[in-house]
Amino acid sequence: NKIIEVDSTGATTITLPSGMTTGMQLSIVNVNTGDVTIAAQGTLQGIGTILATQYTKAEAYHRGSNVWLITGTLTS
Numbered sequence: 803n804k805i806i807e808v809d810s811t812g813a814t815t816i817t818l819p820s821g822m823t824t825g826m827q828l829s830i831v832n833v834n835t836g837d838v839t840i841a842a843q844g845t846l847q848g849i850g851t852i853l854a855t856q857y858t859k860a861e862a863y864h865r866g867s868n869v870w871l872i873t874g875t876l877t878s
Contacts, residue, residue, distance in 0.1 A: 803826075803827050803828075803829075804827075804828050804829070805828070805829045805830075805831060806828060806829070806830045806831070807831050807833055808830065808831065808832050808833065808834070808836070808838045808853075809833050809834045810834050810836040810838075811834055811835050811836050812836045813836055813837045813838075813839065814836055814837070814838050814839070815838075815839045815840075815841055816830055816838060816839070816840050816841070817841045817842065817843060818840065818841070818842040818843065818844075818846070818862055818864075818870045819843055820842075820843040820844045820868040821868070822864045823864065824864060824865065824866035825863075825864065825866075826863075826864040827861065827862065827863050827864075828861070828862040829859060829860070829861055829862075830853065830859065830860045830861075830862065830874075831857075831858075831859045832853040832855070832856060832857065832858050832859070833856065833857065834856060835856050837852055837853070837854050838852065838853040838854075839851055839852050840852070840853070840860060840862065840872055840876075842868075842870045843868065844867075844868025844869055844870065845868060845869045845870065846870050846872065847865075847869060847870065847871045847872070848871060848872035848873060848876060849873075849876060849878075850872075850876030850877045850878045851872070851876060851878065852876060852877045852878065853874070853875065853876065854877050855875065858874065858875035859874050859875065860872050860873065860874030860875070860876055861873050861874055
């Protein structure tokens with residue numbers, strides 16, 4: 803369980819790695835004005851992939867078989 807804090811005024815991409823332990827959880831927090839895009843080396847499931855507003859957060863949960871589920875304040 804880790805927190806990734808992104809403090810950038812430009813666009814940033816966070817890529818979730820493959821081969822992680824099933825059940826691993828990450829929090830991704832945008833503390834500045836740049837868009838934060840979430841990508842994955844495997845499959846990414848969720849309703850969006852971009853934290854487009856300052857002080858928003860997404861949760862990423864590794865479901866196994868290189869599948870990540872993301873939830874939070876996301877846009878597409």
